[in-house]
Ligand SMILES: Nc1ncnc2c1ncn2[C@@H]1O[C@H](COP(=O)(O)OP(=O)(O)O)[C@@H](O)[C@H]1O
């Protein structure tokens with residue numbers, strides 16, 4: 303029985319790696335698949351993993367109709383047993399509904415991969431529809447970690463290394479392994495800092511997400527001899 307499965311987790315937890323591994327395993331057994339992605343960090347029409355793997359994929363656009371694409375490929379004689387759908391958080395609700403129809407009416411497995419929530423902790427529309435419609439939601443076993451060592455559950459956005467909670471929902475970017483030096487003026491008022499913005503992401507545990515305590519802020523607190531686990535300033539969650 304074909305399934306719609308949503309593999310979800312924070313940024314940098316291995317979703318694209320798993321997507322490419324699943325494609326490899328299924329195609330090695332003679333199954334035919336189509337790979338899709340949208341806004342991959344490495345550019346258009348590709349699924350890329352931080353482990354170095356990358357494979358060509360069909361770029362999903364606002365106009366993409368998954369149903370039409372699957373039917374067209376099958377009518378052309380291609381074997382289509384499964385779809386790999388990376389960065390599925392960026393798909394529209396309508397596109398996710400097309401994926402569900404493909405499972406139910408064409409018997410094609412759909413394996414979707416994506417982050418559930420954005421930098422404000424709000425569900426992406428595509429992810430919300432996947433959670434509503436999927437046969438199964440799989441949480442990845444490899445956990446990204448917060449700077450404090452706890453399991454990371456939230457995706458924070460940083461501007462010049464400082465966590466922000468306002469801005470556009472979609473800004474393609476990567477997790478920062480080594481952040482730029484923070485502007486001390488910007489630490490508690492990043493939106494007013496005015497410098498040319500360098501946007502990055504950081505995975506945090508809920509405690510540190512809610513306290514807006516990214517790695518740089520924590521380092522600064524430690525420098526000042528304060529405990530970053532207990533936020534000294536009142537930074538209410540929006
Ligand atoms: N140099 C490395 N050595 C070992 N594992 C790595 C290396 N770089 C990245 N990884 C692994 O790859 C994971 C990120 O995989 P990726 O598929 O790009 O994540 P996602 O698609 O979820 O953002 C990291 O959590 C880490 O486990």
Ligand SMILES: Cc1cn([C@H]2C[C@H](O)[C@@H](COP(=O)(O)O)O2)c(=O)[nH]c1=O
Pocket residue numbers: 312313314317318341342343416417419420421422457458459471472473474475476503
């Ligand atoms: C939290 C968040 C992320 N994004 C972007 C940043 C990346 O380009 C992708 C996630 O990719 P990954 O393979 O899971 O690392 O999503 C965004 O646009 N908005 C956000 O709030």
